[in-house]
Amino acid sequence: MDANKVNGSGAGSKGSNEWRVKVGLAEMLKGGVIMDVTNAEQAKIAEKAGACAVMALERVPSDIRKEGGVARMASIKVIREIMATVTIPVMAKVRIGHFAEADVLQALEVDFIDESEVLTPADEENHIWKHDYRVPFVCGARNLGEALRRIAEGAAMIRTKGEAGSGNVVEAVRHMRAIVSQMKKLTTMRDDELMREAKELGAPLELIRQIAKTGKLPVPNFSAGGIATPADAALVRRLGAEAVFVGSGIFKSSDPETRAKAVVKAATHFEDPKAVLEAHEELGEAMRGLDVRQMEEKDMLSTRGW
Amino acid sequence: MSDRWRRRTCCRRADGKRFSSTFSLGVRGAACGALEGRCEVRGVRIGILAVQGDFEAHAAMLARLGAETVEVRTPAQLQGCDGLILPGGESTTQLQFLQEEGLADAIGKFAKQGGAIFGTCAGAILLAAEVRNPRQDSLKLLDMTVLRNAYGRQIASDVVNGPTKLKKQPLEMVFIRGPIIERAGPDLKVLAEYAGKPALVQRDNIMAATFHPELTDDTTVHEHFLRLVAVGTNHAAGSAIS
8 A cells, every 4th residue: 555655754643654553453443352362263253252353372371370481472373373264453462572573473464463561571671662663562551651651662552451361350450540540630730740740650741741631541541451251341441441351361261152252242331231231141150360469479460561 | 305405504613613604415415515614514413333443533523523423332322313423443343233232223224214324444344235355244235345454454554645526635544454345336426536446435325435534634524424414314304394
């Protein structure tokens, strides 16, 4: 699509054209559910259940947690098979700071790259400079400062960094509440207070000023980590998440197909308790969860990255 | 009813100021090239299908034009709408909600009763008579064949310009994993093209775009849709009086 291409990258109120199509794809995923899948068969189930995208992985987070070892970008063969099987967007994860893995995934032409704390970080100091890529990135954040640092690096979508593979929604709730309340606070501040807030949050002043005006992140704000039931999906949606990632929650449950569909339904009808009730009606046993408070700091995934 | 009719209406411009204008519209949504300025008809209510996709971007665009919008997730929420927008998103996801929750029937009925409909990207796919790459079911409200993800994956998504009948200047088009209208039936009017393929089509008061006008600052396409809504609303009012 090079013919008649609009020139003037960086010009215009909506930013460069590349940035617009990156955030544009994130916009298209709003209201939906993005599901972790480890093979083509699961991807097909997810698509049929109404997932708006899938995340191609070698192991779901709960297995990564159990088995330990170094978790890396998934095998190309697995990602390719999934890309060939479904028509919805396919995302894949890279280790924090591992820009060479990101280069590989861009060459593979995945639709979205997740620079994810679920994998073992490759760089404990630096995240990837995501503006260099044409493929959009999603990054995790526990609070507004972290979200804005990732956006400044070029993330086109933010998700909470709820404790992946725990089946426990508490961390995702904590992060979503933190992000939303910190944004609200900015809207009440005077111009001369915003610089101090930028310093406190460790975030660029320009983005802080923008949020003070709009009360919203400049990119879609999704939720991920520990979401295991339709009511979990409805909860984070009501707290401000514009879409939901479900990891281990679907394919580690006793009834993946029914559960996938039920979570999709609840994510859309999150404001209608009757619809969420209906979504729960048919469900079997959810994945077994972990109590995050019993976990040691070294076992927490959300503390990876900054 | 005469071929052309005149109507006086109150409009709100993008800058929020209200002004009155008198303009004429051709019946059945004939191109309104003679119209100038940013016109919106007060009192129309536009439903936006909000099961999944970029429904908020459409709502923001219509709010700029001063139209009242309502998110539609159930057949009941379609009641009282004069127009309906089928936003971008994933057509497989949207189709599932349409088929399983009675929305497909409700939208079919809405179209039959003369409601105006505008689908962008996934919405255009839902409106097509035939969907390929791969084959999938649809509402079949426009006689066209649409190929899904026809430009390739996200890396092929781009912002381009294409000629349009709605204004002199080319139209800015944001394609995101966009479809291509491979065949447009004889009763479809092509209002804009990109690379020799129809990108914006219309039959009566139903419109489809393979790109995302809601992701630009240009209100041209949505203004055109609001005019189609106004035509439909007036027909309904006219027939009730006569």
